[in-house]
Amino acid sequence: MIAWLNRLVDLVEESLTEDLDVTRLAASVGTTEHHLRRMFSSLAGMPLSEYVRRRRMTVAAADVVSGSQDLLTIAVRHGYGSAEAFGRAFQAVHGVTPGEARRDGGPFRTQPRLRFRLTVEGEHPMDVRIVSRPAFRLAGHAARVPLRHEGVNPAIQEHVAALAPQEHVRLKALGDAEPHGLLAVSTDLDPDRREGTPLTYLHGVAVSDAVEVPGDLDVIPVAAGSWAVFRAAGPYPQTLQTVWAATATEWFPSNPWRLRPGPEVVAVLERADDFSTATVELWLPVEPA
Template sequence: MIATLNRLTDHVEDHLADDLDIAGFARGHGTTEYHLRRMFSALAGMPLSEYVRRRRMTVAAADVLGDDELLGIAVRHGYGSTEAFARAFRAVHGAGPGDVRRDGGSLRTQPKLRFRLTVEGSTPMDTRITDRPAFRLIGHAARVPLIHEGVNPHIQAHIASLPVEEHSRLKELSATEPAGLLQVSADVDPDYLEGTPLTYLHGVAVSEGSPAPEGLDVIDVAAGQWAVFRAVGDYPAVLQETWAATAADWFPSNPWRLRPGPSIVAVLDRSPDFSTATCELWLPVERTSPGAAPRRGADAGL
């Protein structure tokens, strides 16, 4: 996977002015666009689309400081109008191309990314692979923004709005793995861009086709394999660290990739104030083809 990400940054450099066919690139390298975008975002700390825009505007800045017409520069860098180019330029550099040409000013540079593996004595990840038939997730759903670190106040508010007795009622409805009350994130942006909306469901898992009691939302989950990561420690920090480690350590070292589907957190145990917890993070996965197995010794991390 790390070698593929480095080939991707080379591909971006070669096609900065083109419409990038990320799906085609992914197929040609034995993976999927969904997995590629999720791994890039997790390791680079920014979505692939944002990295492409920053690289384009880094290269474009040199042209803006020259004498060419701004429309010609915009077209050269893949924009159909000076207005669209100016919006992208301002978003990266904090000033429009006309202002920079007239007044000068500091320009922000996005270096080309290279992904490298730092081998250290890291703690082994407690992981299992399980093959699950189709099932349903039932509970109370809400649209909330994605937040990478710390407690998500929108999710907190959603859960707090539920009557106390509703948590017990939901737990009694749990009928299959993942067991117990679940925290479900679905319809997540493939680039994992902070602030983008996702569907959060507070609920439980039941067998495929089980009727949902009135007033509960339903997410149907297809049959497939899941990687289950056990996390123990300060909550929610340990859960967020585990999710980051799946991208930095586990996926580059194992012949599995993410497939579309919800991510699920099962809270197995918790302190009374929920400051610490034992959790399981369930991620939908599929085995990579033999020819696309990760290369041992390639670089992982930035």
């Protein structure tokens, strides 16, 4: 995986002045766009689209300062249809307009070219199993919430807290399929998983076709396929978020699986009364790489 990530960086560099065709780039390094975006974002600490934007503006800064060409010519060379669109992108990265940068010689926020290297970690074995599941449904209460990578998500916390205690009991009685128990489901995520972007969060259970789902519940159909199931226990949600990150930095690089489209599911197996600690399973949809 390290090799194709570095090949991806090379391909990005070769096409900085063109519209980024992520599907084509993914195919050229032998993976899928879905998996590529998730792995790049997790390992680089920024979305692929953000890295491309920063690199494009880093290269463009040299043209702006040189003063040898007008801003419209520079904008077109770097893939923008107008000097205004280029100026907005330039200021978003560097904090100054192209005109100010040309006049003052900066300042610039340079994005160095990335290079991925293998670091040997994994001293703590990951508790994971591969499960093959037929198609099933997720039923419960859904809401659109912003993505948050670290700490408690207030929007999710508010959504779940608004449910009456008897509603949790009703949902648990409805579930008859694996993953078992009450589930925290994330789907419709931004491809680059940018902080603050909206996703659909569902608090519910897994049900088979034999279950008649009440009309007041939201339903998410889930296709048949394989799942990587990671089990973890400790402070919540920190332990879960650590495991989520480790799937990208440790597990996927050393196993012949890749992510496929589908919801990401957290099953809470045990928890403290105040939810400060919990034992959870993280279900990620996967396919052979």
